[in-house]
Amino acid sequence: DIQMTQSPSSLSASVGDRVTITCRASQSISSYLNWYQQKPGKAPKLLIYAASSLQSGVPSRFSGSGSGTDFTLTISSLQPEDFATYYCQQSYSTPSITFGQGTRLEIK
Amino acid sequence: EVQLVESGGGLVKPGGSLRLSCAASGFTFSSYSMNWVRQAPGKGLEWVSSISSSSSYIYYADSVKGRFTISRDNAKNSLYLQMNSLRAEDTAVYYCARDPGNYGWFDPWGQGTLVTVSS
Numbered sequence: 001d002i003q004m005t006q007s008p009s010s011l012s013a014s015v016g017d018r019v020t021i022t023c024r025a026s027q028s029i030s031s032y033l034n035w036y037q038q039k040p041g042k043a044p045k046l047l048i049y050a051a052s053s054l055q056s057g058v059p060s061r062f063s064g065s066g067s068g069t070d071f072t073l074t075i076s077s078l079q080p081e082d083f084a085t086y087y088c089q090q091s092y093s094t095p096s097i098t099f100g101q102g103t104r105l106e107i108k
Numbered sequence: 109e110v111q112l113v114e115s116g117g118g119l120v121k122p123g124g125s126l127r128l129s130c131a132a133s134g135f136t137f138s139s140y141s142m143n144w145v146r147q148a149p150g151k152g153l154e155w156v157s158s159i160s161s162s163s164s165y166i167y168y169a170d171s172v173k174g175r176f177t178i179s180r181d182n183a184k185n186s187l188y189l190q191m192n193s194l195r196a197e198d199t200a201v202y203y204c205a206r207d208p209g210n211y212g213w214f215d216p217w218g219q220g221t222l223v224t225v226s227s
Contacts, residue, residue, distance in 0.1 A: 034213040036153075043203055043217035044153065055215065087153055091212025095167035097155040 002026050002090050006100035012108040017078045021103045023071045023088035032092035033071045035064055038102075039084045047086075048073065083107050110134040110216055112204050117221030124194050124225070130187040130204030130218055138162075138182035141207040143214060144189050146200035146223075154200075157189065158207070172198075194225045 003026035013019050023033065031051040036044040046055045048064035051071060061076040075082055088100040116128040130142070144156040157168045157178040166178055177190040187204050201222050205214035 032212065036214075043219055044214075045217070046213060046215040049211065049213045049215075089153070089213065094210075094212035095155075095158045095165075096169075097212055099153040099155070102152045 001096060002029060002093050002098055004088055004090055004098050004100040006086075006088055006103045008103060009101065010104040010106065012106045013078055014108045015078050015080055019075045019078055019105065021073045021086055021088075021105075023066075023073070023100050025069045025071075025090055025092075028068045029090045029092035031067050032090055032094075033064070033066065034089045034091060035062075035073045036087045036089065037082075037084045038087065044087065078105075080107075110206075112206065112216060112218035114202065114204055114218045114221040117202065117223045119224045119226065120194055121227050122195060122225055125190070125192045126194065126223060128189040128191065128202055128204075128221060128223070130189075132185045132187065132206075135206075137180075137185040141165075141210055142180060142187045143205045143207060144178060144187075145203045145205055145214065145217075146198075147203070147220075148197075148200045151200075156202070159187070160210075191223070194223075196225050199223060199225045 005024045007022045033051045035048040038044040047058050052064045063074045065072050086103045111133045113131045120126050141160050143158045146156050159166050159178045175193045179188045201220040203217045203220045205217040
């Protein structure tokens with residue numbers, strides 16, 4: 001199985017900050033990398049697919065980049081509603097899909 | 109509005125069985141692959157199983173292979189997960205999720221249904 005490792009596992013930031021979350025794959029996955037946001041008690045929500053494509057309806061302050069083994073999710077200016085847990089997910093080895101362990105973004 | 113609504117979760121003893129359902133609406137259900145993804149309490153996400161639009165292709169995670177069975181009824185716009193020989197480690201919120209185009213990403217997700225395996 002392809003292992004996905006996110007860093008950091010948790011992060012404290014303030015409204016207005018620029019935040020970057022990193023995801024590393026255990027082998028090259030080209031651009032088969034997706035990002036989700038999950039708020040407490042809610043289902044995950046797709047933010048970014050294919051490494052850098054913004055899902056419809058997702059604010060433009062979210063962006064994704066990377067290819068191969070290293071990927072980043074960037075939030076350009078944190079808003080109060082962005083405090084949540086973020087997961088990366090590889091779809092290179094579909095159907096054996098794997099997720100990162102999550103990054104919890106908290107208010108400083 | 110595209111919507112997925114899971115049901116069927118609950119408390120079951122180890123070794124027991126449970127059948128989850130996912131009712132789909134707002135889209136042509138028969139055109140999409142569907143998936144089950146679970147999340148143990150306080151833990152991350154784990155893909156469980158997927159089924160193609162016509163049920164021709166079915167896949168399972170190794171952790172549930174031989175115990176869980178995914179199925180769908182396109183006439184009823186419904187997805188199912190039959191879970192047998194349940195273990196404590198199967199305790200989780202189970203989400204159904206649509207694959208928009210056999211791309212391997214999931215959108216949308218249902219709200220989830222909690223399965224608790226405990227004596």
